Amino acid sequence: MLGKVILWVSAFVFSAYGLACLFNPQLPADYAGLAITNGDAYAEMGAMYGGLQFGFGIFCLVGALRRDFFRPALSALLIMIGGLALARLYSTATGADPVATYTYGALAFETATAVLAGLALRKS
Numbered sequence: 001m002l003g004k005v006i007l008w009v010s011a012f013v014f015s016a017y018g019l020a021c022l023f024n025p026q027l028p029a030d031y032a033g034l035a036i037t038n039g040d041a042y043a044e045m046g047a048m049y050g051g052l053q054f055g056f057g058i059f060c061l062v063g064a065l066r067r068d069f070f071r072p073a074l075s076a077l078l079i080m081i082g083g084l085a086l087a088r089l090y091s092t093a094t095g096a097d098p099v100a101t102y103t104y105g106a107l108a109f110e111t112a113t114a115v116l117a118g119l120a121l122r123k124s
Contacts (some may be wrong), residue, residue: 003074003120007064010077010113015057022050031102056080071124074117082114 021028025045029036036042056076063073088107092099 002116003070003124004064006077006113006116006120007060007070007073010081011057011061011064013057013109014053014060018050018052018054018057020050022046022054025050033100071121074121074124077117078114078121081110081117085110085114 025042026036028034028049029045034045036045059069059076060073063069063076085107088103088110092103092107
């Protein structure tokens with residue numbers, strides 16, 4: 001049950017945020033305090049924050065709906081989102097400047113998602 005819940009929540013969050021970022025790449029740039037200075041930067045923000053997150057959300061949806069994708073989707077959440085959380089934590093701890101609410105919120109979401117995916121994997 002826990003695995004299905006974390007996959008459904010992740011499917012919704014990553015798909016919705018991915019679509020929002022795909023259609024408005026300035027959105028994640030503003031959250032993170034980044035500047036989009038040219039067309040390449042615009043395309044990169046749309047691809048990485050939009051396309052990649054939307055695709056990952058769809059993968060989580062498939063994992064929630066199909067038994068043969070259930071464990072691979074949970075594994076991807078654990079490894080990918082856990083890696084993202086560790087990298088964000090390291091960068092926050094070693095960076096010279098303080099971070100804002102965006103970073104703390106993302107870190108909390110990523111950590112909780114990875115931990116819950118790991119627990120669900122152990123139970124399945």
